Amino acid sequence: MRAVDFIARKRDGYEHSREELEWFVKALVAGEISDYQTSAWLMAVVLRGMTASETADLTRAMAFSGMRLDLTGVAPFVADKHSTGGVGDKTTLVVAPLVAAAGVPVGKMSGRGLGFSGGTIDKLESISGFRTSVSTGDFIRQVKEVGIVVAAQTPDLAPADGILYKLRDVTATVDSLPLIASSIMSKKIAAGATGVILDVKAGKGAFMKTVEDARSLAEAMRDIGGEVGLQVRAVISDMDQPLGWAVGNALEVNEAVQTLKGEGPEDLLEVALALGGHLLHMAAKTESPERGAETLLDLLHAGVGLRKFREFIVAQGGDPAFVDRPELLPQAPVQHEVAASGPGYLAGINAEAIGRASVTIGAGRATKEAAIDYSVGFVLHAKVGDRVSQGQLLATIHAANDVSAREIESAIRAAFQLSNSPQTRPPTIREIVT
Ligand code: URA
Numbered sequence: 001m002r003a004v005d006f007i008a009r010k011r012d013g014y015e016h017s018r019e020e021l022e023w024f025v026k027a028l029v030a031g032e033i034s035d036y037q038t039s040a041w042l043m044a045v046v047l048r049g050m051t052a053s054e055t056a057d058l059t060r061a062m063a064f065s066g067m068r069l070d071l072t073g074v075a076p077f078v079a080d081k082h083s084t085g086g087v088g089d090k091t092t093l094v095v096a097p098l099v100a101a102a103g104v105p106v107g108k109m110s111g112r113g114l115g116f117s118g119g120t121i122d123k124l125e126s127i128s129g130f131r132t133s134v135s136t137g138d139f140i141r142q143v144k145e146v147g148i149v150v151a152a153q154t155p156d157l158a159p160a161d162g163i164l165y166k167l168r169d170v171t172a173t174v175d176s177l178p179l180i181a182s183s184i185m186s187k188k189i190a191a192g193a194t195g196v197i198l199d200v201k202a203g204k205g206a207f208m209k210t211v212e213d214a215r216s217l218a219e220a221m222r223d224i225g226g227e228v229g230l231q232v233r234a235v236i237s238d239m240d241q242p243l244g245w246a247v248g249n250a251l252e253v254n255e256a257v258q259t260l261k262g263e264g265p266e267d268l269l270e271v272a273l274a275l276g277g278h279l280l281h282m283a284a285k286t287e288s289p290e291r292g293a294e295t296l297l298d299l300l301h302a303g304v305g306l307r308k309f310r311e312f313i314v315a316q317g318g319d320p321a322f323v324d325r326p327e328l329l330p331q332a333p334v335q336h337e338v339a340a341s342g343p344g345y346l347a348g349i350n351a352e353a354i355g356r357a358s359v360t361i362g363a364g365r366a367t368k369e370a371a372i373d374y375s376v377g378f379v380l381h382a383k384v385g386d387r388v389s390q391g392q393l394l395a396t397i398h399a400a401n402d403v404s405a406r407e408i409e410s411a412i413r414a415a416f417q418l419s420n421s422p423q424t425r426p427p428t429i430r431e432i433v434t
Helices: 003-011 018-029 035-048 052-063 092-101 120-124 136-145 159-170 177-190 211-227 249-260 266-282 289-301 304-315 351-360 402-415
Strands: 079-083 106-110 148-152 195-202 231-238 334-339 344-349 377-380 393-399 416-419 429-433
Touching: 003 018, 003 035, 018 052, 018 159, 035 159, 035 177, 052 159, 052 177, 052 211, 079 092, 079 177, 079 266, 092 106, 092 120, 092 148, 092 249, 092 266, 092 289, 092 304, 106 120, 106 136, 106 177, 120 148, 120 249, 136 148, 148 304, 159 177, 177 211, 195 211, 195 266, 211 231, 211 429, 231 266, 249 266, 249 304, 249 377, 266 289, 266 429, 289 304, 334 402, 351 377, 351 402, 393 402, 402 416
Parallel strands: 079 106, 079 195, 106 148, 195 231
Antiparallel strands: 231 429, 334 393, 344 416, 377 393
16 A cells, blocks of 8 residues: 555545554554655544544554563553643652552553643653663563663554654644544553553643543543453543643652652642552552552652652662752753732633643754753642732743743733632542543
């Protein structure tokens, strides 16, 4: 088949056969399809969609585009976790060490920033010395010996997703149920875990804007996992405002550390405990997810999660000194305050606008090759439902220079919507899909 005919079939709304999708993924990984043709096909998928069976076929072809890890000899249950993408979402850095500290090993392949959402790999790379590129042998060894590994996509594991992911980030082809489902589930299947908890975000700062769409995505991923014997559950969590206070790579790493010290934001802790609680329950460590969450909170208070976090950083070559001295993380030279222009109740914080602003000031990429600035981002000082007075601090912009801080100020101010009437705080957890 010729790439141009493959693209035209999707452009014209046809359903790809399994053979076509397998041909495409094989040719993609062999380097036989150019970036411009791949991008054209991605856009056709965004516009035309895919049926459930196309999505499952694409996922399988992507999952088997490299090797599939066999972790069955490593532990009775190996856990994995993945988010569909949000703003301020540093949950992995809290959940993974806590779950590992509870005796359930975590082996996870993570992504970089995607569109307006941040990525765990970019966050981890803000830590001096930290290696996100982990060989297959080291991945298995670390799951066994340390109980936690978080690695970037490798050429061995789901390489097709590595190629598509980079292109989607910079071609406005992220927001598509079949592309998100296949991207996530191909990595989860290839990485060899026993069970996966998915954090499916719903709201303005998510790729799925409504709970209904988030539920459809969660169910599609659960069904794809089920077909290959992978246990999958999903927590649908709120992304109508950024999660926690910090948005930006190093700022988020610091917030995750503060959370493991018991000093983090409530919403982040709530999501982390819910996700981790399900993993402990799936691993048969506790009789319910709620009991699992309580166990993790006890471990957090005992400092065991933080100890596991340090072990994880050291195992991947990072210098853990920043855990006690956050100033060792990359620091932006300029900190610029944004204050409320009037009094009111905070009715919304447009998370997508905050995410896009973070990419603009350098925390994300505009092109595939672009370097990112780990130090920049925002720290928010209010949440939806809060009453604010005129002049009260809403956010601090961490920027590379004054010009960039001033340029982004109006976008940040506009993301905060004030109302005259009292506002209720939206629930952080919306639904569970089992
Ligand atoms: N995370 C992924 O790995 N892929 C997506 O498409 C979205 C979030």
